[in-house]
Amino acid sequence: MSVDGSIRTARRLRGLRSSAIRDLLALTARPDVLSLAGGLPAPELLPTAEIADAAATVLRDPAAAQYAATSGRGDLRAVLAAREGERLGRAVHPDEVVVTHGSQQALSLLAQVLLDPGDTVIVEEPAYTGALQVFHAAEARVLPVPLDDDGMDTEALERLLAAGERPVLVHTVATFHNPRGVVLSAARRRHLAALADRYGFRVVEDDPYGELWFGQAPPAPVASWSDRVVRLSSASKTLAPALRVGWLHGDRRLCAAVELLKQGADLCGSSLTQAIAAALLADGPWYAGHLDRLRGTYGARATALSTALAAEFGDAVVSSAVRGGMFTWVRFAGELDTAELLPVAAEHGVAFVPGTAFAVSGDHGRTARLCFATAGEADLAEAARRLGRAVRALQHRTARA
Amino acid sequence: MSVDGSIRTARRLRGLRSSAIRDLLALTARPDVLSLAGGLPAPELLPTAEIADAAATVLRDPAAAQYAATSGRGDLRAVLAAREGERLGRAVHPDEVVVTHGSQQALSLLAQVLLDPGDTVIVEEPAYTGALQVFHAAEARVLPVPLDDDGMDTEALERLLAAGERPVLVHTVATFHNPRGVVLSAARRRHLAALADRYGFRVVEDDPYGELWFGQAPPAPVASWSDRVVRLSSASKTLAPALRVGWLHGDRRLCAAVELLKQGADLCGSSLTQAIAAALLADGPWYAGHLDRLRGTYGARATALSTALAAEFGDAVVSSAVRGGMFTWVRFAGELDTAELLPVAAEHGVAFVPGTAFAVSGDHGRTARLCFATAGEADLAEAARRLGRAVRALQHRTARA
Numbered sequence: 187m188s189v190d191g192s193i194r195t196a197r198r199l200r201g202l203r204s205s206a207i208r209d210l211l212a213l214t215a216r217p218d219v220l221s222l223a224g225g226l227p228a229p230e231l232l233p234t235a236e237i238a239d240a241a242a243t244v245l246r247d248p249a250a251a252q253y254a255a256t257s258g259r260g261d262l263r264a265v266l267a268a269r270e271g272e273r274l275g276r277a278v279h280p281d282e283v284v285v286t287h288g289s290q291q292a293l294s295l296l297a298q299v300l301l302d303p304g305d306t307v308i309v310e311e312p313a314y315t316g317a318l319q320v321f322h323a324a325e326a327r328v329l330p331v332p333l334d335d336d337g338m339d340t341e342a343l344e345r346l347l348a349a350g351e352r353p354v355l356v357h358t359v360a361t362f363h364n365p366r367g368v369v370l371s372a373a374r375r376r377h378l379a380a381l382a383d384r385y386g387f388r389v390v391e392d393d394p395y396g397e398l399w400f401g402q403a404p405p406a407p408v409a410s411w412s413d414r415v416v417r418l419s420s421a422s423k424t425l426a427p428a429l430r431v432g433w434l435h436g437d438r439r440l441c442a443a444v445e446l447l448k449q450g451a452d453l454c455g456s457s458l459t460q461a462i463a464a465a466l467l468a469d470g471p472w473y474a475g476h477l478d479r480l481r482g483t484y485g486a487r488a489t490a491l492s493t494a495l496a497a498e499f500g501d502a503v504v505s506s507a508v509r510g511g512m513f514t515w516v517r518f519a520g521e522l523d524t525a526e527l528l529p530v531a532a533e534h535g536v537a538f539v540p541g542t543a544f545a546v547s548g549d550h551g552r553t554a555r556l557c558f559a560t561a562g563e564a565d566l567a568e569a570a571r572r573l574g575r576a577v578r579a580l581q582h583r584t585a586r587a
Numbered sequence: 588m589s590v591d592g593s594i595r596t597a598r599r600l601r602g603l604r605s606s607a608i609r610d611l612l613a614l615t616a617r618p619d620v621l622s623l624a625g626g627l628p629a630p631e632l633l634p635t636a637e638i639a640d641a642a643a644t645v646l647r648d649p650a651a652a653q654y655a656a657t658s659g660r661g662d663l664r665a666v667l668a669a670r671e672g673e674r675l676g677r678a679v680h681p682d683e684v685v686v687t688h689g690s691q692q693a694l695s696l697l698a699q700v701l702l703d704p705g706d707t708v709i710v711e712e713p714a715y716t717g718a719l720q721v722f723h724a725a726e727a728r729v730l731p732v733p734l735d736d737d738g739m740d741t742e743a744l745e746r747l748l749a750a751g752e753r754p755v756l757v758h759t760v761a762t763f764h765n766p767r768g769v770v771l772s773a774a775r776r777r778h779l780a781a782l783a784d785r786y787g788f789r790v791v792e793d794d795p796y797g798e799l800w801f802g803q804a805p806p807a808p809v810a811s812w813s814d815r816v817v818r819l820s821s822a823s824k825t826l827a828p829a830l831r832v833g834w835l836h837g838d839r840r841l842c843a844a845v846e847l848l849k850q851g852a853d854l855c856g857s858s859l860t861q862a863i864a865a866a867l868l869a870d871g872p873w874y875a876g877h878l879d880r881l882r883g884t885y886g887a888r889a890t891a892l893s894t895a896l897a898a899e900f901g902d903a904v905v906s907s908a909v910r911g912g913m914f915t916w917v918r919f920a921g922e923l924d925t926a927e928l929l930p931v932a933a934e935h936g937v938a939f940v941p942g943t944a945f946a947v948s949g950d951h952g953r954t955a956r957l958c959f960a961t962a963g964e965a966d967l968a969e970a971a972r973r974l975g976r977a978v979r980a981l982q983h984r985t986a987r988a
Contacts, residue, residue, distance in 0.1 A: 195700055195701065196701060226653055229650070232652040232653070235646070237647045238642050238643040241643070245636070248630035251827035251829045252627055252633070288854055290851070290853050290854060294851060299596055300597060301597055316850075316854065323851050422654075426652040427856065429859070430855075443596060447724075449720060450623070450720040451689045451695050452687075452689050452695065454689075454831075456830065456831045456857060457858065458638070458830070459829075546966060574829075
C-alpha cells in the first residue's frame, strides 16, 4: 500500500510505503500456517487472569477510568523508575521516566524531539524495522554499522566518527537484538558510551527484551556508562502487548520535551492499563516468578528450535546461539533467497521474516528471522520440518527452471 | 515549559511551548479547588463495573492481551461502522474506520497525512486547543472563522474562499462546540459541505460530544452532506477516557494512509481496551440506557450551573444556552479579564479555563469555559458562589490599585 496522489498528502509521506515483506506476511496469516514471523509473546504465558483481577481492583477507584497525566500515572512511573534504578545501579527519579503508548511511541516522539530532516542517525545492520520506519519518517540520513556476534561493531562506529560523521543519535538494541538475537558485549557497551561522551551524540538503547535472559543476565545497560543514553523499554514482552505500556528513561529536559509532544500526539495514555501494569510490576514476588516462567519456557523453545533446525538442515543452516529474547537468526548456505522462499514456505504451512526486511544497505538475502517465543516446542519442530520441505521444493523448482 | 536549547531539539519544536494557561491550571489542581476547568466525565457515571466485567470476559481469549491490528480490532471497527452508518443514514464499511489512541491521535495523524508546512488550515474562533496544538506542530498557517450561536459562520468562510484562500482542511466541532457549546445549524452544515465540494478542501468534523444531547438530537452530521468530510470521534466522553478509544471515519485511501503512519507512531492500540469498548457498544440496550443517564445528569447539571450563575451574577454574566456536551461559555460584563481572575478564583477555591486559552487571533479576555459535567449540582452552585466572591475580590483589588 502506498500513500498515493489520489488523496492530497503531505510531501514527506509521498514515498512512504508499507513494506513488500509486510504485505507478503499478511498472506501468511492463515490458521494452517505455523508462523515464526511475528514477535508475539506466548499466548498461554500472558497473565490474563492477573490482568483481569488487577482491572477489577484498580477500577474500584474511578480514577482508573479517567484521563491520565500525559507523562503517565505516578504509581507506574515510580515502579518503573525503581526498576530502572536497580538495572543501572543508581537512583532514577520518576521525573526521568515518561510512560508512552508502547516503546514504539517513545521512539517516534524521541525522533520528533531530536531530528531535523537530513540529520544523521546510525543504526545497526540489520536493524529493527520499526526504528527504520521512524527514522525514515523523520527524513533522517540513516547510516548502518555492522553487527557481529558481540553486537554492534563499535570499532566500525569509531571509524565513521573519526572520518567526520556526526550523528545526532545512535540506535541500538544492545540486548537480544531484533532481528539478530546477539548481545552487545560489556566492553563494547563501555566503548559506545565513551564515544557518545566524546562525540556528543545520544545513544538510544532500545531494550524490550533485556529481562528475557535464559542462562545468565546480560551485561549492565549501556546507560550505566553515560548519561547521554536514553533507554526505551516496554511491558509488551514481559506482561502483555495489549497494555501498550512502554517507557522512556532519560534526563528531565528530554522527558519534558517528549511529554510536550505527547500532549499533541494523543493527550495521554490509558490510566486503566497503566494502573494494571503498576499493580503487576509492584507485586515483586509474582513478577519474579512470572519472569522465571517466561525465561524457562522461551529458553527451552530456543533450544528446541535450534535442535530441530540442526536435525533438518545440518550444515546447510547456521543459526546464532541464543542467550535470550525471542528471535533466532539463521543463514542458509548456498544461493537460497529467503524472500523467494517465503511464499513457498507459506504453501508448506510455515512463515518467517526474510532478512531483507531488516536491511539498511547490506545484503541479507540468505538470512531469516525466526521467532521461537510464540509456538510450543512440538510446533517449532514441525515448523522446522515444513521449512525443510519448503527449501527442497524451492530448490527443485529452481533446478527445473 | 519550553523545549529549549539545552538539549538539541528539532527545528520545528523550538517555538513549541506548553501554554501559560496550562501551567496556571496545574496550580489549581488542589483538592480544595472545585475545578470546572477540565473536560472530564462525571466520575460516578463512568461504567467501571461494566468495564471490569467486560475485561474479565474478553480476557478469556488471550488475543485480548496480544498486539492488535494497527487499524483496530475487527469487532470494534464493525460496531463503530454500524453506529456511524446509523448517524449518517448510509452504509459505512469497517474499512472506512480506523481506531486511534483517542481522537487526538486521529487528528494528529490526519494532520501528518494531509499537511505540509505553510499549508492553510481554517479553524473556528475560539478553537479547541488540542487542534491548535496539532496544526501548529504541523507548521500550518491557521486562519480563524468566527463562531456565533449557530456555530461556524459559513458566510464568513465563503468570503475567505471567494477572496482566494485555499485551505487544505477546515476543522469544526460542529456539535456542542468546545469551548463555545454551540451547535452548527442544519443549514450551515449543508453550506459547509457544499463549500468543501466546490473548493476541494476537506472538512474535519471533530465530534466527541454528539451523543450527549439533552432535549433533542442535533442535526445530521456534516458528513451526511459530502464525502469530503472526515469524522473523528471518541469513547472518552461516552464510555471512559481510559479506554483511549478514538476513531476516524473517512474514505478507504485516507484510512490506509492513517494506518500506515500509525504503524510508525505506535504500532497498534490496545486489544484489551478495544475489546472492552466493542463489548460495551455492542450491548445496545445497556448502552442506550447509559447514554440516557449521561444525558439526564449532564442536562440537569447544565441547568443547575446556568441557574446558579444567574443567581450569583444576574446581568453581569451572559452564558450561552446549552443543548448538550460538557461546556458552558460565559462572558463577563465590564472590564474583567478572566486570565487575571483565574489565580484569584483558585484562592477562592474554584477554577475554569480563561477564554484566551482558545484564542486564534480574537480577543476572548472577558470570557471563560466552564465544564458542568464533572461536578454535582450542589458543587456547581457552590462553584458559582465562589466565582462571585473571586470576581468581587478582583474588582476590589483593581479599584484599590
